[in-house]
Amino acid sequence: MRSRKLAFVLALALCLGTAWAIAAKVMSVSVRDGQVRETPSFLGKIVGKATYGQSVDVLEEQGDWSKVTVSGGVAGWMHKTALTTGKLAMSGGSAAPGSVSGKEMALAGKGFSAEVEADYKRSHGGNFAAVDAMEQVSYTPAALLAFLSKGDVKPQGGGR
Template sequence: MRKPAMAFALALCLTCAVAAAAKVMSVSVRDGQVRETPSFLGKIVGKATYGQSVDVGQEQGDWAKVTLPGGVSGWMHRSALTTGKLALSSGQGTAGGVSGKEMALAGKGFSAEVEADYRRSHGGDFAAVDAMERIKYDPAQLLAFLSQGGIKPQGGAK
């Protein structure tokens, strides 16, 4: 009778230790890409949205292995995650709320003052910013380009 009780207690302690080791983080970018491998060139296996909580398991360099609430698991770059809880409120006195894109920009320091400064210095033209947001690349072409240049991707920004 004593051995089964000890085995149960040990299993319970291990379960608690594993649960304590996992931490919860919040996505701090508008569209968080969850990748199959810890590399910006890894296949995208899921998406996380601004403010969404994810469970973080292991970490490898600048990458964290995350599990989304729906069960999708993969790697996200640490720059897209924060340990703080993100408020998804537009605050008081605002009309109509704010978009997820605006919340993500605010979370990265893009405030009304920064926007006004950019508008002044660029004549109010956001066409260049809009064009950059529309840029898409084919991962296979990018890998070929890197290979031709003798560059070996290492999986994250330094």
């Protein structure tokens, strides 16, 4: 009788452990426009987008990349720097503790913090035209691969 109870407890623990292990981890997108890619590489084809604060289910992790599913059924890879385990909330007016203002979102989207913005304003007179112009530049993954190949640079991660 005792061995049956022990076997039952072990079987139950195994089932619970397995269920926990295969359960998807939920994370939030921490960037303005999160790119979901076909392969775990910045050169992978973009198959979808996820917006700031949106929840994604993490199915697998490979190095600095997470395989995710986004609402709507889009599945692909996102870089770990675009994800956070915390819940994110946006503020529509006065900033509440832990929320993000619209100005902070705009700065973060350009890669700035308040300190970096202040320094940039001091040294460039507050002119963000060059930053705005850089945001408009884009290259196809094929063009980037050709550039890397010409310079004999080996991409890291899934872009090999």
